[in-house]
Amino acid sequence: MNDAEKNGILLESGTNELEIVMFSIGRSTFGINVLKVREIINPLPVTDTPNGHPHVEGVIRLRQEVIPVVDLAKVLNLPPSEHPEQDKFIISELNKTKVAFHVHNVSRIHRISWEQIEKPSELSQGMQAQTIGIVKMEETMALLLDFEKIVVDISPESGLSVEKVKAMGPRQRSEKRILIAEDSAILRKLLQDTLVEAGYDSLQFFENGRMAWDYLEQLSHKTSSEIEKKVDIIITDIEMPQMDGHHLTRRIKETNSLTHIPIIIFSSLITDDLFHKGEKVGANGQISKPEIVQLVEMIDQFIISK
DSSP: OOHHHHHTTOOOTTSSEEEEEEEEETTEEEEEEGGGEEEEEOOOOOBOOTTOOTTEEEEEEETTEEEEEEEHHHHTTOOOOSOGGGOEEEEEEETTEEEEEEESEEEEEEEEEGGGEEOOOGGGHHHHHHEEEEEEOSSOEEEEEOHHHHHHHHOGGGSOOHHHHHTTOOOOOBOOOEEEEOOOHHHHHHHHHHHHHTTBOOEEEESSHHHHHHHHHHHTTSOHHHHHHHOSEEEEOSOOSSSOHHHHHHHHHTSTTTTTSOEEEEETTOOTTTHHHHHHHTOSEEEETTOHHHHHHHHHHHHHHO
C-alpha cells in the first residue's frame, strides 16, 4: 500500500473511526492504525548492526533512507515465520521516525469504531503491556499493538524525558488546571513527572477520551465560573480505546460552554500530511511525541494568554 492508496481511505476527522491493517505473527492476529503506515513491502536485504538491540534485525535502505527493522515475533515472544515467502515489512512512521516492522502475513484493512476497542483485562497483564487494546469484530479478535511503546523499549531516548524539561531552567509553579486524556499508564506517569517538573502540579488524568468526555459533559452544564475552576487547558492523545482524541476534541469544540478551553493534541500520529485532521476538529495546538519541551512551551503560551 503506497501513500496514494492510503490517502484514498483516510476517514473524515472526528468520527471516532479508524482503519486498521490486519496482520499475523504465527497464529495470532494483530492490527496497526493505517495512519501509521507509509507502505507495505516485500522484505528487503537486511544489513546487520553490531551490538544492536536483540529485537532489531538490522537496517534496510529504502529510496535513500536507512530504516531499522524490528522483528515483531521477537518482541512478542512468538515463534519465527513458518512461511518466510509470505513475510512483509510494514513501513511505519511514528514520533517522526520511520521503522520497518517485520510481520508474517498481511491480510486486509478493516474500518472500525474506537468503541469496538477495549483495554485488556488485568488478567492479561503480559498482553496489556504491549497493546492499545483488543479489537472485537464479528469474525475475529485482534490486538492493536502499542508500537510507540515497542520503539521506546528498544530506544528509551526516543521517549519523554524529564531531563529535557530540567534543561529549560528554573520554573515558576502554576495553579492552572490541566486535564489530560492518555490511555498509556506509562505515558501518564511520564507526563505527570515532566509537567510537575515544568511547574504544573494541578493535573487530572483520564484513561481514554470517553472518560474525559463523560467528565467534561457533566461540567458543561455548570456556570462559566464553575468550569473555569475545574479546567484551564486540555491535552489529549489521539489513539485511545472507546473515544479517540480527534472525536473528543470535536465534541468539546461543538459544546458552547466548553469551546473556549484550549486543546493541545499530543500524539505520535502528528505528521505533516495528517496535521490537517487536528485542525479540522478545532485543536488549538498539535505537538508530536516525544517533544515534551515544545508541549510545555505551548502550555505556557496558552496559560499566559488566559
